[in-house]
Structure formats: structure tokens, C-alpha cells
Amino acid sequence: VTGDFAAGDLCLLADARGRHYLIDLRPGASFQYHAGTLAHDEVIGNPPGTVHRSSRGSRLVSVRPRLVDYVLEMPRGAQVVYPKDLGAIVHWADVAPGHRVAEAGTGSGALTLALLRAVGPTGSVLSVERRPDHLAHASSVIGRFLGGLPSNLRLAEGEIEEVLSGEVVDRVILDLPEPWSVVATAAGALAPGGILAAYLPTVPQVMHLHDELRRSRRFVDMETMEILIRNWRLDGRSVRPESQMVGHTGFLTFARVTAAEMTPDADDPAAGAGPSEE
Ligand SMILES: C[S@@+](CC[C@H](N)C(=O)[O-])C[C@H]1O[C@@H](n2cnc3c(N)ncnc32)[C@H](O)[C@@H]1O
DSSP: OOSSOOTTOEEEEEETTOOEEEEEOOTTOEEEETTEEEEGGGTTTSOTTOEEEOTTSOEEEEEOOOHHHHHHHSOOSSOOOOHHHHHHHHHHTTOOTTOEEEEEOOTTSHHHHHHHHHHTTTSEEEEEESOHHHHHHHHHHHHHHHTSOOTTEEEEESOHHHHHTTOOEEEEEEOSSOGGGGHHHHHHHEEEEEEEEEEESSHHHHHHHHHHHHHHTOEEEEEEEOOOOOOEEEETTEEEEOSOOOOOOOEEEEEEEOSSOOOOOTTOTTTTOOOOOO
16 A cells, blocks of 8 residues: 555554554544544544654654564464564565465464465465454454455365365465375475475474475475574664564475475485485
């Protein structure tokens, strides 16, 4: 969304101390906080970046929330993919404009929003969720950020293993506890060369997924990583890392699907030999 703020838009108000407040602009409504009130009508019709004064004289700047702001501020049902991981998932799974992406579970819809952005209007996202309450919550979260549900998003209630069979997609992105149970279906649904990504909190889950990917003989280029972001504090001459950071969220695993089974060739001299560790 660009241009001046209009009624119904999402707006992020920031004060001089960096505190943020997410509001939905409604004519006649008023934002209240510890430093007074601000009429929404003072924001509506003005461009983002405008500096306002609260009823008690405090400055507030109105901007459009970034997707990462929204993910941190939005009401959550299921645990969301944390912003530091959203970008990595989109880039390492190489989700690009025009792609057909299948995702599960929808959860709170944070990853769905990132995927919709990456595929653009020429791509599509099929998001599957087994819990109707989570699906309803995600639907309102996504609609609130985008000003309605886009026509290239299909929200489906059910088990990903069932919904995915019969589909043809370019990417399968899994944020659920047992992604290994989806590997065979994903191998059938992914176009050759397509990519599977999974987000998992614990090492045993990552090991189980790798075992299943290897057993299927349909995946290559398996990679697992974690993303650590250390913010810095810049305060005069005190320039140093913040003392607190987001430690662990989840491990990211990626693998590429092949058109046929890949087994080591019997006449391959390297067959059976793992990488040397010197
Ligand atoms: C951690 S949440 C997903 C959060 C989401 N990625 C986000 O960023 O908001 C996991 C979700 O997967 C759903 N789920 C678990 N197994 C599933 C399956 N086999 N098929 C569909 N949904 C599933 C759960 O109900 C839950 O809502």
C-alpha cells in the first residue's frame, strides 16, 4: 500500500523512545496511551511519516507497519515463524514470483504472509491447517494486513498429507511437528527440482526428517541451519551488542526433489564413501 493513510488502513505509531503501537484507522476513533490521546482523523488523509502531537503534547510518528512489525505486534494463536527466520526460509527455499507454494500448518498466518509476498500476484499459495480455530484466526490476521484475502491464496482445512496429494507445486514449506510424515506426499507433489523446507525446534526432529528424506531417495542438497541475529545498541559512545537476543527459535532444513530415485551408482568409485574429515 502506498500514498496517504485512508480509513481502514493499518498504522504503526512510534514515539520518540521507540515504543510502537499498531492501530486500525477508524474515522472518529481515538488512540489512547500513557501520554494522552490522538484522533485517528489526524492520521487519515496524511502521508506516512507525518509527526503528530498527542493531547498531552508528546510526538508520535505514523508509518505503515513492515511485515516484521506486524508479525511481532499481531495477536497470535499458534506460535509464529519468528521474523529472523521468515526471510531465510523465503530465500533459501528460493520462493520467487510465479511459484506455486504449498504450506502447512497455517498457524497464525505469519509465514503465509511472507510467502504471498514472495510469489507475487502471478504465483499462488495453498495453506493447509488441521485446526479450524487456527485457520479462522489466520484468515483474519492475513486479511487485516492485506486489506482482504488475496485471490491467489487458498486456505484449506485438513491434513497436509491429504490435501497435498494430487497437487503440483514448486515449493512445499512445512512448519508442523512431524514433517517426515509429509515427505512421500511432498515428493509426489513437487515439480522435479522443486524444494521442500521445514522449520523444526529440536535436534531429534531434524534427525528424523533427514532420515526420512534419505530413505525416500528423492531428495538431494539437504541443508540444515539456524539463524542468529544480534542487535546492536548505539547510544553515544556506548556502541555494543544488546545484552539480550532471541536465542533459539527453530532449525531450518531445505532439500531439493529429484525426478527419479537417486541411489549411489554401483560403479561410482565414491559410492558409500562419506566426506573425509581431516
Ligand atoms: C507452529 S504452527 C504454524 C505457524 C505458522 N507457520 C505461522 O508462521 O504463523 C503449526 C500449525 O500446524 C498445524 N498442523 C500440525 N500438523 C498438521 C498437519 N498434518 N496438517 C495440517 N496442519 C497441521 C497445527 O494445528 C498448528 O496450527
